[in-house]
Amino acid sequence: xxxxxxxxxxxxxxxxxxxxxxxxxxxxxxxxxxxxxxxxxxxxxxxxxxxxxxxxxxxxxxxxxxxxxxxxxxxxxxxxxxxxxxxxxxxxxxxxxxxxxxxxxxxxxxxxxxxxxxxxxxxxxxxxxxxxxxxxxxxxxxxxxxxxxxxxxxxxxxxxxxxxxxxxxxxxxxxxxxxxxxxxxxxxxxxxxxxxxxxxxxxxxxxxxxxxxxxxxxxxxxxxxxxxxxxxxx
Amino acid sequence: xxxxxxxxxxxxxxxxxxxxxxxxxxxxxxxxxxxxxxxxxxxxxxxxxxxxxxxxxxxxxxxxxxxxxxxxxxxxxxxxxxxxxxxxxxxxxxxxxxxxxxxxxxxxxxxxxxxxxxxxxxxxxxxxxxxxxxxxxxxxxxxxxxxxxxxxxxxxxxxxxxxxxxxxxxxxxxxxxxxxxxxxxxxxxxxxxxxxxxxxxxxxxxxxxxx
Ligand SMILES: Nc1nc2c(ncn2[C@@H]2O[C@H](COP(=O)(O)OP(=O)(O)OP(=O)(O)O)[C@@H](O)[C@H]2O)c(=O)[nH]1
Ligand SMILES: [Mg+2]
Numbered sequence: 001x002x003x004x005x006x007x008x009x010x011x012x013x014x015x016x017x018x019x020x021x022x023x024x025x026x027x028x029x030x031x032x033x034x035x036x037x038x039x040x041x042x043x044x045x046x047x048x049x050x051x052x053x054x055x056x057x058x059x060x061x062x063x064x065x066x067x068x069x070x071x072x073x074x075x076x077x078x079x080x081x082x083x084x085x086x087x088x089x090x091x092x093x094x095x096x097x098x099x100x101x102x103x104x105x106x107x108x109x110x111x112x113x114x115x116x117x118x119x120x121x122x123x124x125x126x127x128x129x130x131x132x133x134x135x136x137x138x139x140x141x142x143x144x145x146x147x148x149x150x151x152x153x154x155x156x157x158x159x160x161x162x163x164x165x166x167x168x169x170x171x172x173x174x175x176x177x178x179x180x181x182x183x184x185x186x187x188x189x190x191x192x193x194x195x196x197x198x199x200x201x202x203x204x205x206x207x208x209x210x211x212x213x214x215x216x217x218x219x220x221x222x223x224x225x226x227x228x229x230x231x232x233x234x
Numbered sequence: 235x236x237x238x239x240x241x242x243x244x245x246x247x248x249x250x251x252x253x254x255x256x257x258x259x260x261x262x263x264x265x266x267x268x269x270x271x272x273x274x275x276x277x278x279x280x281x282x283x284x285x286x287x288x289x290x291x292x293x294x295x296x297x298x299x300x301x302x303x304x305x306x307x308x309x310x311x312x313x314x315x316x317x318x319x320x321x322x323x324x325x326x327x328x329x330x331x332x333x334x335x336x337x338x339x340x341x342x343x344x345x346x347x348x349x350x351x352x353x354x355x356x357x358x359x360x361x362x363x364x365x366x367x368x369x370x371x372x373x374x375x376x377x378x379x380x381x382x383x384x385x386x387x388x389x390x391x392x393x394x395x396x397x398x399x400x401x402x403x404x405x406x407x408x409x410x411x412x413x414x415x416x417x418x419x420x421x422x423x424x425x426x427x428x429x430x431x432x433x434x435x436x437x438x439x440x441x442x443x444x445x
Binding site: 025026028029030031110111112115173176229230232233 | 283284286306307308309310311314315318319320321322324325328332
């Protein structure tokens with residue numbers, strides 16, 4: 001085997017590891033409004049789940065998460081630019097209306113940063129210290145950008161992993177909520193792969209132009225806040 | 235106070251697992267006042283399955299200051315969040331550690347699960363598994379990893395044995411056999427029977443008090 005194909009295999013394995021739901025990230029606890037929409041009956045079929053995930057990808061991930069992810073990845077390429085990470089975090093925070101989404105994003109960010117700190121991923125410890133001392137926020141997309149950059153993943157790999165783990169997390173939540181089965185979830189993940197490819201083939205928005213529009217899931221998350229019985233934290 | 239720090243700095247961590255309704259929260263309610271009165275600084279994390287009931291019950295119970303109790307949702311995966319992916323629980327515990335710097339001990343109640351649930355030792359230092367007499371005399375015989383691997387097996391609700399037709403002597407013999415010499419304690423969390431024994435284990439094995 002040539003040296004080049006060996007290194008391709010290693011980078012493929014690296015992508016698989018970070019994109020695997022076995023990677024500890026706390027993702028099982030989050031539904032991004034899906035539990036609330038399922039319990040009020042407005043999402044109860046394959047088509048509904050497809051529409052929901054599609055709207056999460058286009059309405060939230062493509063314009064906001066992706067912008068934050070890509071600029072955080074860039075800010076960590078040579079030397080970690082903490083000031084920049086702090087700025088990106090604030091943009092993410094300001095653009096996320098429901099408090100359970102903000103909290104969820106911070107908790108998921110803390111989870112991934114905690115694991116990468118213990119794994120000694122380069123560049124992560126300093127950012128985490130800023131967060132622990134209250135001087136940075138540590139949202140999920142920003143933390144992913146920092147952790148994946150430090151793990152030697154390219155920007156495109158980082159984007160693919162972030163979008164794919166979002167889709168897998170939602171499909172898995174939909175299974176646990178009893179809306180779809182294991183085969184349907186795989187068709188869904190495959191369908192969404194095409195959408196992820198479409199989104200990533202266009203340039204990522206600049207962080208200053210980050211945007212988000214996901215009113216239905218935002219309202220669902222707000223309703224989740226006061227829900228009595230819940231499996232997921234948002 | 236002399237504390238066990240198996241492989242990390244900070245307070246010791248005890249996991250409490252076991253099937254739904256076996257008495258995990260009741261056990262916490264029984265041991266917390268006794269630990270507090272002997273000067274142990276405590277924090278509690280609960281992994282409620284569907285509601286925030288356990289966290290709310292402990293906060294409202296007046297046993298411990300509500301800000302020392304955190305509920306962590308587990309997305310219907312109670313076993314995942316104590317074993318394969320304990321990250322959110324670790325973050326919750328570390329939050330308590332940062333907020334209450336003199337914490338000695340954190341108790342983590344798992345969401346009710348099956349007999350196969352076990353704790354990651356990256357999450358806790360030592361863990362108990364609570365089963366109850368009402369689930370039937372054949373539970374120990376089923377030898378789930380939870381009741382085999384735990385540091386301390388608790389068989390709770392011994393008071394109800396006459397009502398559920400369980401021969402408590404037979405159950406004791408079988409539980410002790412299955413545990414192969416590892417500790418088993420029989421409790422009634424309602425009247426405190428066996429609780430001093432549980433505390434003695436915690437003091438010796440986790441708080442390392444008589445070392
Ligand atoms: N008779 C009797 N009842 C008990 C005892 N311990 C707990 N209970 C009761 O059993 C029920 C369940 O107790 P919990 O402490 O909520 O059980 P749990 O394991 O925390 O339950 P989940 O968190 O829902 O899995 C409650 O009604 C308790 O009052 C006991 O020793 N004897
Ligand atoms: Mg309980």
